[in-house]
Amino acid sequence: QYMHLDEEKAKQGRFNGIIASGIHTMALSFKLWIEQGMYEEDVIAGTEMNNIKFIKPVYPGDELHTIVKVIDKKTKKSETGILTVLLSTYNKEQKVFEGELSVLIKR
Template identity: 80%
Template sequence: MKLDEFTIGQVFKTKSKTLTKDDIMRFASEFDPQYMHVDEEKANKGRFNGIIASGIQTLAISFKLWIEEGFYGDDVIAGTEMNHIRFIKPVYPDDELHTIVKVLDKQPK
């Protein structure tokens, strides 16, 4: 889609992806090796009561799911800024993720 085809308030929902414990631990061991992502024994005693996905991993998956929808064409240059990112709920093994994209504003740059 081109910029003028997006409408303020328009909402898109992507397909889903389920993360396994192996997915979480493999990603984290390379990019975010904090104990709650890679050490099951220690994670079970921590505040999340088990292994959780890295926030960086959930962001990457969310962006991938959005791109795969095909709305984000070659004419749209975006992703240069992210504001107000909050990790509201931990992502545990076998949780299903999807992305909801809402058009809040649009400006040619």
């Protein structure tokens, strides 16, 4: 898609320049959560994503931060559970991404 790759064409488009893909923004949001060190090696694997919203475009040079809220916890087996978090990612001015992520986690 030109808005992610072609700088000249992107300047003429609705976003007035290059923007990150939504999938890239989502991946970065997950990375920022993991880097907070809240669960470190306790996360075994992702299991589900829901209510994914790409709210505003993310531009080169935007500084992002992610706020994580635990919205559900379930026991799966004696050593594991499912943790669901709401990831809300912001640039300096506004929310740009929101999504629910469930992960298999060591208990």
